[in-house]
Amino acid sequence: xKFSVLTxxxxxxxxxxxxxxxxVTNDCSGTIYVQSWPYNGGAPGPLVTLKPGQxxxxxxxxxxxxxxxxxxxxxxxPLFFGYSSTSKPNYVYYEFST
Numbered sequence: 001x002k003f004s005v006l007t008x009x010x011x012x013x014x015x016x017x018x019x020x021x022x023x024v025t026n027d028c029s030g031t032i033y034v035q036s037w038p039y040n041g042g043a044p045g046p047l048v049t050l051k052p053g054q055x056x057x058x059x060x061x062x063x064x065x066x067x068x069x070x071x072x073x074x075x076x077x078p079l080f081f082g083y084s085s086t087s088k089p090n091y092v093y094y095e096f097s098t
Contacts, residue, residue: 022083023057024069026050033073039064039084047073060085060092 026032034056036045040063048056058065064084068075083094 020060021057022060022065022067022081023055024050024067024081025055026052028052028071030071033070033075035068035075037066037068039066047075049073062087 022036024034029052031052032050034048034050036058038044038061040061042063045058050056056067058067060083062085064082067081067083068078069081070076070078077098080097081094082097083092085092
């Protein structure tokens with residue numbers, strides 16, 4: 001699962017940055033669950049269920065966010081997709097970890 005999601009994310013990040021959105025595409029054979037947690041300590045976004053081929057996206061938060069991606073609703077052993085951005089210069093930084 002993690003390799004498929006990572007591959008999809010890596011392929012999308014460049015275009016996602018240009019559109020000012022963080023995007024997760026489920027390129028796996030089963031359902032995955034996604035939830036965004038802002039770095040500033042704000043409330044997490046809703047838990048989103050993605051069937052194969054579906055996408056999750058959110059506007060880039062100026063404070064950054066960690067998007068948790070897992071095969072369980074409880075987000076057990078997630079892949080973490082973290083990002084932050086700056087406007088001057090206009091950069092997006094991202095990382096993946098488990």
